[in-house]
Amino acid sequence: MERKGYNFVIAICMLFGVWLNLYVGRVQAAVTLPPEDKPLKRHFYKKLKTCANVEAFVTHQVKLWWDKDKSITAKLLKLLYADCMVNGCDGSILLDGPHTEKNAAKNSRLDGFVLIDKIKKVVESRCPEVVSCSDILMLAVRDAVHLAGAPSYPVFLGRRDGLESKAEWVDLPSASISWEEGYAYFKSKGLDEQDYATLLGAHTLGKTHCKNIHDRLYDFNKTQKPDPTMSRLLLGKLRKLCPSSLKKCKDSTVFLTDKDGDAYPFTITYYSNVLSYDSVLGVDQQLLFNYNTSQLVLEYAEKFESFRREFTLSISRMGGLGVLTGNQGEIRKNCRLTNKNNPEIN
Numbered sequence: 001m002e003r004k005g006y007n008f009v010i011a012i013c014m015l016f017g018v019w020l021n022l023y024v025g026r027v028q029a030a031v032t033l034p035p036e037d038k039p040l041k042r043h044f045y046k047k048l049k050t051c052a053n054v055e056a057f058v059t060h061q062v063k064l065w066w067d068k069d070k071s072i073t074a075k076l077l078k079l080l081y082a083d084c085m086v087n088g089c090d091g092s093i094l095l096d097g098p099h100t101e102k103n104a105a106k107n108s109r110l111d112g113f114v115l116i117d118k119i120k121k122v123v124e125s126r127c128p129e130v131v132s133c134s135d136i137l138m139l140a141v142r143d144a145v146h147l148a149g150a151p152s153y154p155v156f157l158g159r160r161d162g163l164e165s166k167a168e169w170v171d172l173p174s175a176s177i178s179w180e181e182g183y184a185y186f187k188s189k190g191l192d193e194q195d196y197a198t199l200l201g202a203h204t205l206g207k208t209h210c211k212n213i214h215d216r217l218y219d220f221n222k223t224q225k226p227d228p229t230m231s232r233l234l235l236g237k238l239r240k241l242c243p244s245s246l247k248k249c250k251d252s253t254v255f256l257t258d259k260d261g262d263a264y265p266f267t268i269t270y271y272s273n274v275l276s277y278d279s280v281l282g283v284d285q286q287l288l289f290n291y292n293t294s295q296l297v298l299e300y301a302e303k304f305e306s307f308r309r310e311f312t313l314s315i316s317r318m319g320g321l322g323v324l325t326g327n328q329g330e331i332r333k334n335c336r337l338t339n340k341n342n343p344e345i346n
Contacts, residue, residue: 039325044135044157051127055139055155061119062143070264073144074206075112080141080319081199082107083134085189087169088322090162091134094335097165104170109209113336116140120335133335134159138319145315148205149266153312156320160329163338175212179286179293189321191314197293198314201300201307203256203284204270210242210252216282218244229285231277238280256280266308271301 045051065072083093086101093101094116101107116137123131135157146152173185186196216227217239226235241254255262257269257280270284274297279285287293300307330339339345 039323040156040158040320042154042156045127045131050130051123054123054127054131054135057123057126058119058136058139059143061115061122062140063147065115065118066144066147070148071206071262072112072115073148073264073266074202075110076115076137076141076144077202077205078110079112079116080137080315081202082110082170082172083137084318084321085185086172087162087165088324089134089138089159089319090322090324090329091132091137091159091332091335092162092165092169094133094137095162095165095338096336099167100165101167101170102165104167106170106172106174116335124333129331129333132159132161132329132331134161134323136335141315145266145311148264149308150311151308153316156316158323158325160324160326161332161335161338162324162329163340175208175281175283176215177283179283179290182283191317191321193292194296194310195314195317197287197296198300198307198310199318200284200287201270201311203281204267205256205264207253207255208280210238210254211246213238213254213280213282214242214246217242227282227285229277229282229289230279234278234280254280256284268301268304268307271297271307275301 041047045054062072079093080089082101083089083091086093093107093110094113095102097103102110102113116133119136119140120133123136135155138155138157138159142153142155171185173182177185182200183193183196186192186199191199215221216230217235218224218226220227237258238254242252257267257273259269270279273279274284274288277285277288287297300310332342333339333345334342
């Protein structure tokens with residue numbers, strides 16, 4: 001009965017065309033993009049005549065990698081999220097060290113660092129000590145997402161790299177977080193409800209560990225029953241892939257959108273799954289049970305172009321969080337080390 005009630009609410013919303021009136025308030029959110037004059041700029045290095053072709057250098061390296069490993073898009077998106085949503089977009093997630101963000105428990109499975117290192121090496125050979133690692137990460141994500149099927153979008157540049165990285169800064173929510181907790185986290189970082197629902201759409205790519213959904217499959221809210229909002233078909237599929245023993249379940253993984261699997265395409269399957277109660281993660285399914293985000297789910301599931309367009313806006317807004325510019329921070333020679341700790345620098 002509970003799920004039928006939700007379906008009825010959604011049907012009524014569609015009947016009256018509420019979803020066509022999508023977020024008038026988004027106009028206000030859009031103006032908070034980093035403006036052209038400060039603190040970030042489009043074609044920053046080209047305008048300064050310091051590294052005019054940096055975007056082409058990055059694009060070429062990302063394409064070479066993506067042709068061999070399409071999962072790189074998901075990996076880079078996770079890196080950018082872990083960087084920007086913790087201490088601002090300052091490349092601190094890239095720093096090595098025993099007590100850094102990279103080695104915090106919540107970031108233990110991050111990947112994609114080798115590609116960023118490769119791009120940095122190429123850029124340094126052509127434009128030494130000019131382009132920041134944080135800008136390289138932003139450009140690499142843009143190119144990888146575009147290769148996966150999203151529209152290309154302008155990246156505002158001019159970030160400088162942070163001088164420190166501490167594991168205790170990491171406050172990323174777990175994959176089993178509730179909708180309310182997830183939205184509160186995004187709001188605390190300066191993003192809005194639409195950013196939250198839109199950036200969660202990145203879950204159209206990649207996998208999750210069975211341990212993150214174990215409660216949904218076997219003991220939802222300590223009831224010893226599965227999550228009632230999960231379709232029976234999906235429940236059956238996931239139980240075959242994720243054993244009931246949490247210990248055995250720990251390292252097993254499942255695709256977030258198994259329809260697309262290891263092709264890692266940027267599609268609207270994620271939102272279609274939300275509508276059909278086929279979301280793997282509970283936080284994704286819960287988008288349907290909030291009035292505002294349910295309208296976005298309906299819009300994006302119906303209009304792929306709307307999702308593509310809004311995703312690029314939201315990821316640009318995230319890329320403007322806590323940036324260092326001007327005399328702040330530094331331009332690292334090696335993304336894994338601050339210049340102070342780099343033995344190659346006298």
